[in-house]
Amino acid sequence: MGSxxxxxxxKSYGALEILHGVSIDIxxxxxxxxxxxxxxxxxxxxxxxxxxxxxxxxxIAIDGKVVNSLPPKARDIAxxxxxxxxxxxxxxxxxxxxxxxxxxxxxxxxxxRVGKAATVLGLDPYLKRYPRxxxxxxxxxxxxxxxxxxxxxxxxxxxxxxxxDAKLRVQMRSEIKQNHQRLKTTMIYVTHDQIEAMTMADxxxxxxxxxxxxxxxxxxxxxxxxxxxxxxxxxxxxxxxLGGKVADGAFIAADGTRIALDRAVPDSASATLGVRxxxxxxxxxxxxxxxxxxxxTGAETQVLMRLAGxxxxxxxxxxxxxxxxxxxxVSPETGSLxxxxxxxxxxxxx
Amino acid sequence: xxxxxxxxxxxxxxxxLFMLIAYPVAYTGLLxxxxxxxxxxxxxxxxxxxxxxxTVQAFINTIYWVFGSIVFQVVLGTxxxxxxxxxxxGRGALRAITLIPWVVPGIVAATTWAWMFHTEFGIxxxxxxxxxxxxxxxxxxxxxxxxxxxxxxxxxWKLFPFVAIMVLAGLQSIPNxxxxxxxxxxxxxxxxxxxxxLPSVRPVITAVTLLLVIWGLNxxxxxxxxxxxxxxxxxxxTPIQIFRSAFExxxxxQAAALSVIFFAVTIVVVFIYIKVLSAQxxxxx
Ligand SMILES: Nc1ncnc2c1ncn2[C@@H]1O[C@H](COP(=O)(O)OP(=O)(O)O)[C@@H](O)[C@H]1O
Ligand SMILES: [Mg+2]
Numbered sequence: 001m002g003s004x005x006x007x008x009x010x011k012s013y014g015a016l017e018i019l020h021g022v023s024i025d026i027x028x029x030x031x032x033x034x035x036x037x038x039x040x041x042x043x044x045x046x047x048x049x050x051x052x053x054x055x056x057x058x059x060i061a062i063d064g065k066v067v068n069s070l071p072p073k074a075r076d077i078a079x080x081x082x083x084x085x086x087x088x089x090x091x092x093x094x095x096x097x098x099x100x101x102x103x104x105x106x107x108x109x110x111x112x113r114v115g116k117a118a119t120v121l122g123l124d125p126y127l128k129r130y131p132r133x134x135x136x137x138x139x140x141x142x143x144x145x146x147x148x149x150x151x152x153x154x155x156x157x158x159x160x161x162x163x164x165d166a167k168l169r170v171q172m173r174s175e176i177k178q179n180h181q182r183l184k185t186t187m188i189y190v191t192h193d194q195i196e197a198m199t200m201a202d203x204x205x206x207x208x209x210x211x212x213x214x215x216x217x218x219x220x221x222x223x224x225x226x227x228x229x230x231x232x233x234x235x236x237x238x239x240x241x242l243g244g245k246v247a248d249g250a251f252i253a254a255d256g257t258r259i260a261l262d263r264a265v266p267d268s269a270s271a272t273l274g275v276r277x278x279x280x281x282x283x284x285x286x287x288x289x290x291x292x293x294x295x296x297t298g299a300e301t302q303v304l305m306r307l308a309g310x311x312x313x314x315x316x317x318x319x320x321x322x323x324x325x326x327x328x329x330v331s332p333e334t335g336s337l338x339x340x341x342x343x344x345x346x347x348x349x350x
Numbered sequence: 351x352x353x354x355x356x357x358x359x360x361x362x363x364x365x366x367l368f369m370l371i372a373y374p375v376a377y378t379g380l381l382x383x384x385x386x387x388x389x390x391x392x393x394x395x396x397x398x399x400x401x402x403x404x405t406v407q408a409f410i411n412t413i414y415w416v417f418g419s420i421v422f423q424v425v426l427g428t429x430x431x432x433x434x435x436x437x438x439x440g441r442g443a444l445r446a447i448t449l450i451p452w453v454v455p456g457i458v459a460a461t462t463w464a465w466m467f468h469t470e471f472g473i474x475x476x477x478x479x480x481x482x483x484x485x486x487x488x489x490x491x492x493x494x495x496x497x498x499x500x501x502x503x504x505x506x507w508k509l510f511p512f513v514a515i516m517v518l519a520g521l522q523s524i525p526n527x528x529x530x531x532x533x534x535x536x537x538x539x540x541x542x543x544x545x546x547x548l549p550s551v552r553p554v555i556t557a558v559t560l561l562l563v564i565w566g567l568n569x570x571x572x573x574x575x576x577x578x579x580x581x582x583x584x585x586x587x588t589p590i591q592i593f594r595s596a597f598e599x600x601x602x603x604q605a606a607a608l609s610v611i612f613f614a615v616t617i618v619v620v621f622i623y624i625k626v627l628s629a630q631x632x633x634x635x
């Protein structure tokens with residue numbers, strides 16, 4: 001069916017290598033999200049899968065068949081573009097049926113399949129309209145519909161929600177996810193937004209500067225980031241990273257603050273401790289921290305504080321009555337600490 | 351600002367414009383209903399120009415000339431634009447070269463082509479007979495069957511670059527995403543041309559065609575410089591007939607009458623054209 005296997009894929013523009021050997025195995029029916037900062041090569045990789053960009057090295061196989069030299073139309077994929085790329089001079093109906101028309105499908109079949117997709121996406125009232133008479137969200141649905149009508153082996157999405165306002169984005173997220181659950185077709189989805197990745201994906205591929213940093217389920221990445229990049233990238237507010245060393249089974253911050261670890265770790269001269277904001281507890285015997293800002297959101301309170309020589313973000317369920325300039329004592333949950341080798345950036349297993 | 355104040359500011363310009371446009375038109379109208387001494391003569395001039403067979407033939411020639419030219423100018427121009435929109439080595443140079451015929455002054459182009467098509471000394475007959483394609487030289491510009499097609503070919507050569515450049519500008523404004531979407535949807539190159547490129551540049555082609563119609567109806571240079579309407583009036587189009595009756599036969603009043611008729615017909619043609627095209631359900635406006 002729609003498995004995708006990327007083996008050591010490389011991409012260069014002239015002498016400049018953009019992707020440095022990327023390997024990902026995607027099972028049939030999986031919803032995989034490629035996430036990473038702008039310019040890390042996500043779109044390039046997606047376009048290589050689509051056949052819109054040549055593959056400079058390595059192999060890409062769809063459904064077990066190497067597609068390196070196949071044109072897009074021979075790969076049985078459908079793509080939703082960031083700009084939607086709807087044909088401006090075609091109605092919604094014609095846009096959605098275009099691929100079937102090119103495949104010389106009969107009128108009845110086209111109408112039936114377009115109608116079915118339009119019903120699922122709530123586009124029935126707009127079939128005769130032109131794209132420029134649609135709102136952003138409706139255009140987005142048409143782009144989805146155009147892909148769905150084809151019933152491809154793999155759906156490819158390149159930042160499909162980035163042109164929508166925040167509210168619509170949340171709504172479309174769940175619509176896409178529902179469509180995936182209904183269609184059970186492989187989806188590869190590119191975004192720079194880690195929240196989008198966390199909420200939608202079966203598995204996330206974190207990319208950075210043309211390499212894969214980590215592949216795993218959303219909670220895997222959250223609970224066990226493989227390196228400093230993933231630790232800093234996944235999660236919002238971001239994980240706090242403190243510089244220091246490991247000695248006598250404890251982490252010693254640069255300013256000498258001692259934070260106990262729950263398990264024996266070999267000594268190390270340069271280590272980075274990661275603490276997620278929600279893993280700080282108010283503790284009268286904890287580490288002293290000077291409060292810089294307090295931001296109550298209702299459900300919780302975000303506190304930016306100076307702790308062990310670092311600016312550190314803490315998120316507390318309690319309603320705090322303290323204000324900037326005052327002091328607080330907090331301690332990190334020992335069982336939820338992350339430790340990284342500061343020179344290699346790799347996670348140190350505890 | 352009140353609309354009257356605006357009018358006041360625009361008035362000087364409007365008066366100049368009015369005199370520049372209205373005066374010649376009105377004067378032509380006046381000439382067409384008077385005789386050479388300036389006396390009112392009713393529709394005599396119109397009757398006089400419509401009577402001879404040559405007027406009808408000139409009308410037919412004009413239609414042949416305009417439509418023959420435009421079909422090839424638009425088709426060749428659009429194909430050239432599509433070619434020049436592909437990426438290949440030397441594209442910039444080719445784009446510049448394509449513009450040459452349009453930049454060359456009409457009279458220079460006409461003279462050059464007249465020599466190239468010359469029966470005895472022209473390079474075209476030389477090459478065709480030299481390579482054995484033709485046994486005997488053809489009198490391109492003296493044979494009544496070949497002269498109009500040859501003139502149309504020269505006119506096409508002169509103006510297709512204009513079409514190409516305009517259509518190319520239209521093609522360049524098509525976002526790359528659309529081609530990619532079409533390719534993912536399974537379109538071949540010619541399907542991209544048919545379903546993406548042509549619909550997107552249709553407004554450009556419409557506007558350019560209108561210009562070509564107007565230019566075609568007004569063109570004198572190429573034909574006058576090469577054949578002056580001959581042989582046997584085979585290439586006499588109405589503008590040349592008007593020009594010759596005014597400045598070779600000095601029948602200004604009859605020329606004016608013919609101008610008025612021609613003007614009326616032209617207006618009707620252009621109006622029908624605009625109506626037909628704006629009635630189409632096009633979207634890429
Ligand atoms: N045609 C190209 N020529 C040269 N460099 C390119 C080209 N396309 C993309 N790049 C570079 O490749 C890198 C990755 O681009 P892209 O895949 O679009 O990143 P992302 O989608 O992750 O933001 C960027 O640094 C970009 O500048
Ligand atoms: Mg991108």
